[in-house]
Amino acid sequence: MFTHRVAWQFAAESEEVRRFTQRLAALPYDPETWLNRGNCLRLLGYPELALGDVYKARLLVEAGLDSSSSEPELGNQVRKAFRKKTYELHTTDPAWMKFADAVATPELLARRVEEMLRRLELQIWTELMEGLMAANCCGDYVRMSREAVEKFPDDAFFPSEVANADSWYAQRVSILRASMESGEMDEEQMKVTLLNGGVYPTPYPFMEDGFLVRDEVTFEGIEEDFRRVSTNCMVVRSTIRDTPAEDGGEATTEADCIGVIATRDITAGEAVLVDTMSSGTVGVDADPNGCPTCCASPVRNFWNTCCPVLYCSQGCADIAIETFHGPICGKDFEYLYAAARKATATADFSIDALLLMRVLALCLQEGADHPLKSALLVRLTPAYGFKQPNLIIFNFEDHIQTPISILQTLGINIFTNPSYDTWVLHTIKCRLQNNKHGQTLEDWPGTSISGLYSMLNHCCSPNVDWRHDFGSSEVTMFATRDCKKGEDLCISYIGPQGNALGVVERRKKLMGWFGMPCRCVKCVEDAAVQEDLVTTLTAETANLTC
Ligand SMILES: C[S@@+](CC[C@H](N)C(=O)[O-])C[C@H]1O[C@@H](n2cnc3c(N)ncnc32)[C@H](O)[C@@H]1O
Known part of the structure; x- marks a missing residue:
């Protein structure tokens, strides 16, 4: 039942992504559509794509709000796209038609567009925080939640993002410190892990x-x-x-x-x-x-x-x-x-x-x-x-x-x-x-x-x-040695030090890269020997117990 619901939701959100993509082809300078597609992509489990869209929404909104921008043409495009959208919303959507006076003249419409863009900017930053959390980017979340507080000093919500980010960071530090103390990672690895998040290389459903x-x-x-x-x-x-x-x-x-x-x-x-x-x-x-x-x-x-x-x-x-x-x-x-x-x-x-x-x-x-x-x-x-x-x-x-x-x-x-x-x-x-x-x-x-x-x-x-x-x-x-015709030619991705480890450690090291246990001749042979050993030991222990 749950799986069915998730599959159904996935299909629906995937369809939404397609719909937003088509809309973007027609309205490429509309920050709201970029934001909406980004939100959908995050819900689908692709924060790396969501953040790209939300960042584009941010660039557009910033250009649209800054009349002295270094990219005046981009700002014009955004305001033009948003003017059309805002006017249509206020004149055709029953929920908004009661505010139609707010777009009655070009000056009023321009003011309304600015208001709407400012409101959108807040939503964009909120979605950015969500995306950073979904991509496990703890360091970025700490930094950008502070930037959000600075940018929106009157907003009641962003200070709680800072507190959230700080406590997540502290939690990660203590977990990683434990890994460092047990020798699983060194200081440099800890620093990299703290600063970065992680995402998966994925064949996206919309790829041919x-x-x-x-x-x-x-x-x-x-x-x-x-x-x-x-x-x-x-x-x-x-x-x-x-x-x-x-x-x-x-x-x-x-x-x-x-x-x-x-x-x-x-x-x-x-x-x-x-x-x-x-x-x-x-x-x-x-x-x-x-x-x-x-x-x-x-x-x-x-x-x-x-x-x-x-x-x-x-x-x-x-x-x-x-x-x-x-x-x-x-x-x-x-x-x-x-x-x-x-x-x-x-x-x-x-x-x-x-x-x-x-x-x-x-x-x-x-x-x-x-x-x-x-x-x-x-x-x-x-x-x-x-x-x-x-x-x-x-x-x-x-x-x-x-x-x-x-x-x-x-x-x-x-x-x-x-x-x-x-x-x-x-x-x-x-x-x-x-x-x-x-x-x-x-x-x-x-x-x-x-x-x-x-x-x-x-x-x-x-x-x-x-x-x-x-x-x-x-x-x-x-x-590095004589090779017979037909033999597989392979290099080592982990160097002599890695090659010298036991099969379990080697496979652990390569798992994150290959996404499966290393299938080289040596690992396959070593794993089989280890399995035989475990079977023999288990049988011997059973005999002893009898
Ligand atoms: C540099 S490419 C090698 C060429 C690759 N096989 C290809 O088809 O393009 C590295 C990728 O090859 C695969 N690969 C290489 N050696 C492997 C091994 N011993 N066990 C499992 N996968 C391996 C993994 O998918 C790895 O990400």
């Missing part, structure tokens, strides 16, 4: 199959690239995520899982893949001598005619102009570079923001029908945990505000262009998160994404390792 599964053409494209860059390995459809029926459960298979195998015998030390990555690579740019294309230094006198940006070679200058440079040329992304230059920890999101900007530039330059179908992104999958959901770190600034600023700097209209809606941005983020490489600040201060090396699956006893070639972003994958 083309956004969820890589088709044959995409797979053939990856095969073609492997043929170009490797003489001894190839991508294949992998069964690594298939599971046999266990404990009365059902066997599961994942048709859209790719891996890499040896196409001939390979000797230890032999390179299997040299990935130059280049266009999908960003450095911290602290080093002005770093080439914007491949991060090698020094840069030399190679440039394109559009601007004075220097590259390390003509090849890199050409790649830049063919791939990512056009959409960012002359645009002021200093706010991203400045933040990335200050990056101190490997979990710092400012380098991720540079990567997102680079990938969006690649999509725009390519002009694909949809960013998720662009040559690079179409090859990558997010880690959808089909057995256990896979939580990813999320906070308001890095996952909502910064991506929206990037779109705006790139000249994308965030209100009218549905191809860059929040679900698209979040799916891009999840695809990058699952496949990117780098960001070890001491070793190589940057991050990269490539549709080649990211095809290698993980094994706790890997037969492939990788190295950075000095002074550039080039990565070479090489065999």
Whole structure:
């Protein structure tokens, strides 16, 4: 009965989302519709999307209320949309018609519009608080509830939000401190966990199959690239995520899982893949001598005619102009570079923001029908945990505000262009998160994404390792032992220290990433041995008791 009710409610709210989306296509500058869709998305369990919509509602209302705004055109659009809405409401809705005098002249209507926008702004901030709580963003909730009190000093409700946020924060501190004392996490992890919330990579119900599964053409494209860059390995459809029926459960298979195998015998030390990555690579740019294309230094006198940006070679200058440079040329992304230059920890999101900007530039330059179908992104999958959901770190600034600023700097209209809606941005983020490489600040201060090396699956006893070639972003994958033709080629995602742990710890470490127990050969074997051991011990204990 309960399930039926929930399913019914879900379907109804899903339908509401569709309805609001259609309305937004007609009225993209109406903050109320963005707020309403955001509210619906939160109720459906997608706070990461809700916060995107509510933030857009906030930007619109702020522009509409500020006649001296730096974006007068946006403010005009909002007031125009809201004028029409307010007039219609007061003249056609029976509940409002008694107030029709309030919109009788253009001056009265303008005053009424302002009143309505102010009322809406309060609702927007209230919904923001709800969204932050739903996304578990405790740190943001503490900060923004205080901002709300400052912004709405006469409001009776927001001080209670501050008290609520503070007590939630204190509760989290005490829980996390206990985990720290038991050695489950270190101080840095505690800080990150306190500051951030978490959301799930999810195949949204409104996504068509083309956004969820890589088709044959995409797979053939990856095969073609492997043929170009490797003489001894190839991508294949992998069964690594298939599971046999266990404990009365059902066997599961994942048709859209790719891996890499040896196409001939390979000797230890032999390179299997040299990935130059280049266009999908960003450095911290602290080093002005770093080439914007491949991060090698020094840069030399190679440039394109559009601007004075220097590259390390003509090849890199050409790649830049063919791939990512056009959409960012002359645009002021200093706010991203400045933040990335200050990056101190490997979990710092400012380098991720540079990567997102680079990938969006690649999509725009390519002009694909949809960013998720662009040559690079179409090859990558997010880690959808089909057995256990896979939580990813999320906070308001890095996952909502910064991506929206990037779109705006790139000249994308965030209100009218549905191809860059929040679900698209979040799916891009999840695809990058699952496949990117780098960001070890001491070793190589940057991050990269490539549709080649990211095809290698993980094994706790890997037969492939990788190295950075000095002074550039080039990565070479090489065999660490002799491999037979047909053998799966895998790297380790957890390094030698992780590989050395017992199977239970290893699987625990990878569970959050894979959304299922690691299915590498070593884990499957070790788990079977452990199960046998438990069965034998249980039988022996039973005999002893008899
Ligand atoms: C970098 S991608 C590897 C390529 C990926 N299999 C694909 O189809 O695109 C990482 C993802 O592969 C899957 N994967 C890799 N190794 C795995 C393993 N040992 N057990 C379960 N899933 C694994 C997980 O879904 C993980 O999120």
